[in-house]
Amino acid sequence: MATGIRDKVAIIGMGCSQFGERWNDGPEELMVESFTECLQDAGIEKTDIQAAWFGSCFDEVGVGKSALPASMSLRLPNISVTRVENYCASGTEAFRGAVYAVASGAYDIALAIGVEKLKDIGYGGLPEFSTAMGTLNQLWMANFTAPGGFAMLATSYAAKYGIDMSELKRAMAHVSVKSHANGALNPKAHLRKPVTEEQVLNAPQIAYPLGLFDCCGVSDGSACAIVTTPEIAKSLGKKDLVTVKALQLSLSNGTEFAFDWDGDHFITTSKASSEAYKEAGIKNPRGEISMMEVHDCFSITELVTMEDLHISERGKAPRDVMDGFFDLRGGGVPCQVDGGLKCFGHPIGASGLRMLYEMYLQLHGRAGQRQLKDPKFGLTHNLGGFPFMNVCSVAIIGKQDA
Amino acid sequence: MAGITSFGGYIPRYRLSRMVIVQNMAWYFPVIMAVAGGEKAVANWDEDSVSMAVAAAYDCMAGHDRKGLDALYFASTTMPFADRLNAGIVAAALNMRENGVSNADFASCMKAGTTAMISALDSVQAGSRKNVLVAASDQRRTKMATMFEMFYGDGAAAVLIGNEDVVADYLGSYSINCDFVDHYRGQTKEFDYGYEERWVRDIGYGKVIPEAISGFLAQSGMKIGDFAKVIYPCYFGGTHKAIAARLGIEKEKAQNNLHAVCGDTGTAHPLVMLVAALEEANPGDKLLVAGFGQGCDVLAFEVTDKIKDMKPRTGIKGSLANRVDLTNYQKFAKFRDLITADLGIRGEANPNTSLTVLWRKRKMLLGLVGVRCKKCGTPQFPVYPTCVNPKCWSVNDFEDYEFSDKEAKILMFTGDMLSPSVDPPAVYGLIAFEGGGRTMFDFTDCDLNQIKVGMKTRMSFRRRQTDNMRGFTGYFWKAVPQVEGGDK
The missing domain is CATH 3.40.47.10 (Thiolase/Chalcone synthase)
Incomplete structure (x- = not known):
């Protein structure tokens, strides 16, 4: 057993x-x-x-x-x-x-x-991956990129919950504003300038409805x-x-892409986080998780992930975001304490370990200006791939006696 | 009796007003102002002769079993491959049978479409084949500020030739073949080389077409007055009228050459005009159609009662109505690769196409054929050996399932400025097919601002990549969002 x-x-x-x-x-x-x-x-x-x-x-x-x-x-x-x-x-x-x-x-x-x-590589964004997706896929898969793949999630999420896109965009903007504020406090972060919601909303569009500030740094x-x-x-x-409290991984099997899914959440994250809480002995994540570093490759990813981590109720993440529940000093569960992928940056192979690094610093009380009061459990989350086909990891580390 | 058993057409959605060409290019060659009226149909950047032929062929096969085809003849002067059966690509896109069929390309001449029809009619009359699909299509690139740029349009048409439920009985044909070279395109050249228009009008169109039609009338004993419509391509408006006058064709009986709304579609044009005529024809009407190029083919048909039983189709009329203005001349020039714009380093990736994979997955890649699980009934694409339904997961228990003719609904979408595209943003999304099955596709022929979750889509066979280094053109299917009430 x-x-x-x-x-x-x-x-x-x-x-x-x-x-x-x-x-x-x-x-x-x-x-x-x-x-x-x-x-x-x-x-x-x-x-x-x-x-x-x-x-x-x-x-x-x-x-x-x-x-x-x-x-x-x-x-x-x-x-x-x-x-x-x-x-x-x-x-x-x-x-x-x-x-x-x-x-x-x-x-x-x-x-x-x-x-x-x-x-x-000589150009912005992640490396082009058409040659890395397999000889069959490269002959038919849509001409998509990482921002485009995740941008689609915003359209289906908005449709599912009947949210006006401008309202969702405002919540997504706050996700980025919060991460910039945290990144500004971190000497090792890639992007260290605070931004305003208006700046985020007025940025050039990368992939509808994502603007430049909805996308994380490529570092x-x-x-x-x-x-x-x-x-x-x-x-x-x-x-x-x-100590390590939980380590879980969940991968898509094609259900989202080819069978049945509303495009409103991450099936894998939902499962990996449930398993992780079980493994760590956590019953009420919203109350017990002290802090999180999640895979905010794009603002919409982080927003929706709050629901799949069972921190926000379904359809309620925008409200929690706007309430400041995930802000550093918002009184909720601080998220992207170190600036996140958004501002700390996203060198892919390093990202999962970078997230654990911040949790580790926080648990040892060594997080400087970002230090939270007496954290017990830190959760990290990665989502590789795309909303419709992905690899999700969830790790929880904490104090040995927690 | 052999004849036409079905017909279909396809005119691409973009229309370029000739005034836009004049406004941009008359400084260089003011003569183009002489034909500045009307508009021409312009293929989208991801279309070519093969993809347009597929669209016309699907339109033509509405209500007919594609598995019942014995042959497919493809006529064009702009085929993507000099050595690879282009008709074979069209046939694969139609998911035609492979065994017991005989497909062929009819190329290198503006009358190749009518010649293909004669061959098809001959073989059906001879009893060696029952159903032959003839698809003609052209997408000719032209130099900027030329009369060719003004006259040429893009389009395709298809006719199904058979001897059951014939909608237009075949009354015979007559041909002239002579090496009259009004224009030509050498083997390695991109553009047509044309000779003096006055000569082309007077000794070419104006002489050869009347001679061929007179030849047919003499051979058949019919009179020009017997025909409800006489159909012959000729983009010189004055010459088109002069031919009618010379043959004694009443004004309204000379089929419109579509110069005003579409332009001359080359090899496809006699068929495009014929389909346009058939769309308006009544039982008992006799139609005479001519194809011009190094001579002239003349074919005669008589419309039957069966034309009333045909299933609705888009046709030439429907695709002409589905239009959107291309107001940007530079965009047109870029679509035809006449100017160089930077795709960026991201756009440099150019992996070769694995021909082994293309062979193994040809039904999937060209025919958009997925599978339906025999156990749980779930349609699925792409195909993995294990059923995608988590409540089933049965292994290798499938039957073929075609998605190409299925409508779908948009589940999620985006317009991506990062993705290298000839026409940014690259629009794509996940769509769910009616009856089951879903996957992600590039979208085409759409305006990002009009797309919504829940909107209907139809599938369209498109050029996916052009590998200029190796000369390979790859195809796949894209989703076309269906804006209610048409584009605004």
């Missing part, structure tokens, strides 16, 4: 590079930057690491294939390194690999590292974590342990 991952693994060190347009650095430098911080934080030697999992998504334009880029860049001591790729959940997948390896007893100490070097960056068992962590002298 499976017992879940709760409290079986502790995070003893984390690192995160400066995110942004790192014109003068490649994935090698970015990985070394996050890894150096992480190793120092863990207070162990590189040779103590027994296995590593490495997440990157657009290997075609970034690091290249295999896990060798991580092993070579960090000069890892000829240990096992596995490259994982699962769209935007790649970073969380790397974490999952390392956590499960430790929990299984196969290794004492494992590393999870993610990196993405996106700003070497370079790396983040990593070192994990071990709580027992070993204690033997290393670690106190106030942050």
